[in-house]
Amino acid sequence: MKYVALIYSDEERWDALSEDERRDVYARYTAVASEMQAAGVMAGGNELASTRDATTVRVRGDETLVTDGPYAEVKEALGGFFLLECESEDEALEWAARIPAAEHGAVEVRPTHVDPEEVQL
Amino acid sequence: MKYALLIYGDDAGWVDLPAEERARLRDQELPRWYALFEELNKADPNVLGDELAGRSAGKVVRIRDGERFVTDGPFSETKEYIGGLFTIELPDLDEAIRLASLIPAAESGSIEIRPILQ
Numbered sequence: 215m216k217y218v219a220l221i222y223s224d225e226e227r228w229d230a231l232s233e234d235e236r237r238d239v240y241a242r243y244t245a246v247a248s249e250m251q252a253a254g255v256m257a258g259g260n261e262l263a264s265t266r267d268a269t270t271v272r273v274r275g276d277e278t279l280v281t282d283g284p285y286a287e288v289k290e291a292l293g294g295f296f297l298l299e300c301e302s303e304d305e306a307l308e309w310a311a312r313i314p315a316a317e318h319g320a321v322e323v324r325p326t327h328v329d330p331e332e333v334q335l
Numbered sequence: 336m337k338y339a340l341l342i343y344g345d346d347a348g349w350v351d352l353p354a355e356e357r358a359r360l361r362d363q364e365l366p367r368w369y370a371l372f373e374e375l376n377k378a379d380p381n382v383l384g385d386e387l388a389g390r391s392a393g394k395v396v397r398i399r400d401g402e403r404f405v406t407d408g409p410f411s412e413t414k415e416y417i418g419g420l421f422t423i424e425l426p427d428l429d430e431a432i433r434l435a436s437l438i439p440a441a442e443s444g445s446i447e448i449r450p451i452l453q
Contacts, residue, residue: 269432270446
């Protein structure tokens, strides 16, 4: 079953890190990603640019409204995600707990399989 | 440049609809999604997309002082929450905006475009 682990953290915290500290954080991500790979659960993942570089698009009637900035100004923003192929939710949660941002931010785990009854289009 | 198109919407009204009505609306909108997939594939044959299960299916994990806490999701307290995403390689932001505006969910929710760092 495929799960997405959405990584939320405080962008100001990241901005305040030194070059060395950032290198350490990236090293930890690389390490956990390699472990996911070795365990055969890694199905993808991406780091997103800061919400400062976000653009939001809405269509209302015939109009396309484009605004600079994220969908919502929040303290802890989505900063990236992993796609995990796991046997169970528990296994996905185990991996989510090993993502470094879980220690100061939060990681939300959601299945990508959808009950057609519930799906919103 | 590679972009993430994050789809934000609100399923509050949706889950209250009778099942037949949801099925009818879904069938009605499917051709637009298939047309979108075709358009995205034309722009980047390696486009990836995932639809996420509803907000109640989410769990949020935090580690504090070495202890693991798991709570029911979603993490975000905003009215709309992320329900799916695409990652796609595009020449520029204008093209990302054009494609984002074709996502049916842009008409009721919002599409947030974010560059992907590589």
